[in-house]
Amino acid sequence: MKIAIMGKIHPDGLTIFEKNNIENFEIENFEEDSLIKNLSDVDGIVIRTANLTSKILSKCRKLKIVSRHGVGYDNVDSEYIFKNSIALAITGTSNAVSVAEHVMTMFLYLTKKIHLSNRLVKSGNFKNKSELPNFFELYKKKILILGFGRIGQELAKRCLGFDMEVYVYDPYVSEDVIKNKKCHPIKKKDGFELADYISIHLPLNDSTRNFINFDDFNLFKKNLILVNTARGGIVNENALLDALKNNIINSAGLDVFETEPPIKDHPLFKQENIILTPHNAALTLECRKRMSIESCMNVFNYLKNIKELNKKI
Ligand code: NAD
Numbered sequence: 665m666k667i668a669i670m671g672k673i674h675p676d677g678l679t680i681f682e683k684n685n686i687e688n689f690e691i692e693n694f695e696e697d698s699l700i701k702n703l704s705d706v707d708g709i710v711i712r713t714a715n716l717t718s719k720i721l722s723k724c725r726k727l728k729i730v731s732r733h734g735v736g737y738d739n740v741d742s743e744y745i746f747k748n749s750i751a752l753a754i755t756g757t758s759n760a761v762s763v764a765e766h767v768m769t770m771f772l773y774l775t776k777k778i779h780l781s782n783r784l785v786k787s788g789n790f791k792n793k794s795e796l797p798n799f800f801e802l803y804k805k806k807i808l809i810l811g812f813g814r815i816g817q818e819l820a821k822r823c824l825g826f827d828m829e830v831y832v833y834d835p836y837v838s839e840d841v842i843k844n845k846k847c848h849p850i851k852k853k854d855g856f857e858l859a860d861y862i863s864i865h866l867p868l869n870d871s872t873r874n875f876i877n878f879d880d881f882n883l884f885k886k887n888l889i890l891v892n893t894a895r896g897g898i899v900n901e902n903a904l905l906d907a908l909k910n911n912i913i914n915s916a917g918l919d920v921f922e923t924e925p926p927i928k929d930h931p932l933f934k935q936e937n938i939i940l941t942p943h944n945a946a947l948t949l950e951c952r953k954r955m956s957i958e959s960c961m962n963v964f965n966y967l968k969n970i971k972e973l974n975k976k977i
Contacts, residue, residue: 665686665687665707665708665967666686666687666688666689666705666706666707666708666726667681667686667687667688667689667706667707667708667709667710667963668688668689668690668691668702668703668706668708668709668710669688669689669690669691669709669710670691670694670699670709670710670711670712670714670716671690671691671692671711671712671713671714671733672690672692672712673710673712673733673952673955673956673959673960674952674953674955674956674957675956676953676956676957677710677955677956677957677958677959677960677961678956678960680957680960680961680964681960681964684964686964689702691703694714694715696717696719696720699714699716699720700719700720700723703720703723703724703727704723704724704725705725705726706724706726706727707726707727707728707729707967708727708728708729708730708731708963708966708967709724709727709729709730709731710731710733710959710960710963711730711731711732711733711739711740712733712734713734713739713924713943714739715739715740716730716739716740716741717741718741718743718744721741721744721745721748721750722744727750728750728751728966728967728970729750729751729752729753729962729963729966729967730745730750730751730752730753731752731753731754731959731960731962731963731966732752732753732754732755732959733755733955733956733959734754734755734759734946734955735754735755735756735758735759735814736867736868736894736895737752737754738867738868738869738895740752751966753959753962753963753966755954755955755958755959755962756814756958757954757958758946758951758954758955758958759815759946759951759954759955760814760815760817760818761818761951762945762946762947762948762950762951763815763818763819763865763893763945763946764815764818764819764821764822765822765948766893766919766941766945766946767819767822767863767891767893767917767945768819768822768823770891770893770917770919770939770941771802771861771863771889771891771917772802773917773939774889774914774915774916774917774939775799775800775801775802775889776799776800777796777797777799780796780797781793781796784796802823802826802827802828802861803826803827803828804827804828804829805828805829805860805861806828806829806831806858806859806860806861807823807828807829807830807831807859807860807861807862807863808831808832808833808850808855808856808858808859808861808862808863809823809830809831809832809833809834809847809862809863809865810833810834810852810855810862810863810864810865810866810875811833811834811864811865811866811867811894812832812834812837812841812842812847812865813834813837813865815865815893816832816834816863816865817845819863819865820832820845820846820847821845824846824847828861829848830846830847830848831847831848831849831850831855831858831859832847832848832849832850833849833850833851833852833855834849853883856880856883856884857883857884857885858885859884859885859888860885860887860888860889861888861889861890861891862876862884862888862889862890862891863891863892863893864876864891864892864893864894864898864899865893865894866894866895866898867894867895868894868895868896868897868898872898873897873898874897874898874900875898875899876890876898876899876900876903876904877900877903878900878902878903878906880903881903881904881906881907881912881913882912884907884912884913885913886911886912886913886914887913887914888913888914889913889914889915889916889917890904890913890915890916890917891916891917891918892916892917892918892919892920893917893918893919893920893945894920895920896918896920896921896922896923896924897922899918901921901922901932904916904918904932905931905932905935908932908935908937908938909935911937914937915937915938915939916937916938916939917938917939917940917941918932918938918939918940918941919940919941919942919943919944919945920943921943924943925942
């Protein structure tokens with residue numbers, strides 16, 4: 665049995681393979697030709713954020729499982745995987761808490777304008793605090809959560825802890841489930857019009873690309889703080905830039921970009937009213953350990969079980 669690890673992961677997961685004498689190796693070169701060569705005889709792949717196209721997958725003649733170190737799988741050609749009966753695993757129990765905390769960090773940072781207070785004190789201007797712009801409370805503010813899955817629900821708990829009013833748009837989750845969690849189901853447009861905060865927790869696919877586009881910014885309140893930790897492309901970046909430049913909304917936080925890494929001198933970098941992080945919302949040490957263990961366990965359990973199954977047949 666041979667496993668490829670595409671991208672560095674925390675060593676805790678690899679001990680599962682080592683204890684069970686399973687050959688495994690790390691890949692750092694993600695160029696197509698190199699992947700085709702290195703993946704040709706692997707039984708399983710643990711993958712971080714590199715792309716696995718159908719061309720590469722079609723050359724993996726022994727592949728039985730692709731295991732994502734994370735939950736989104738838009739970097740893997742899932743159509744090819746499903747058509748060819750290759751299993752796809754995600755680390756569904758690992759990262760919701762870290763991402764929800766990252767969103768709260770962005771909300772608090774942008775709401776309290778902490779960077780301006782920090783700059784004031786460090787520049788020796790402690791006494792001039794009345795010159796700082798207004799900053800605010802989260803208390804009683806209205807948040808719209810788009811997508812009420814694992815991360816959306818963890819975020820809701822934290823917002824309720826701050827006594828926020830939590831609205832949810834997710835037509836695939838029953839209204840009773842949303843209400844039982846002390847949140848209010850709402851239609852997309854109504855939510856856009858009432859929200860003081862929006863946080864996105866949708867998968868990226870054909871129905872969610874440009875989910876927030878130019879026209880939507882006309883619906884938003886001027887004080888809106890918009891945070892996207894899901895995937896780049898769900899919020900149209902040009903529309904966001906336009907809204908931030910023209911103060912159509914208050915500010916934004918992004919952990920994800922349409923192209924990653926974003927181009928050098930990306931026009932969003934010049935905006936004071938945005939905070940950016942390098943797609944690391946889930947990369948707390950605790951979460952990296954959990955994702956590493958869960959992604960390797962998924963490969964191990966799957967391959968062990970299909971071996972048993974094949975023996976019985
Ligand atoms: P999840 O599958 O548990 O939840 C997604 C929710 O979105 C589901 O409840 C689904 O019903 C809803 N949904 C799907 N399409 C929708 C639509 N068109 N309109 C409204 N709702 C829709 O996923 P999750 O674990 O909560 O993760 C959400 C996304 O966050 C992932 O797909 C991933 O791309 C992203 N993510 C980012 C990071 C990071 O490091 N920044 C980490 C983990 C996950």
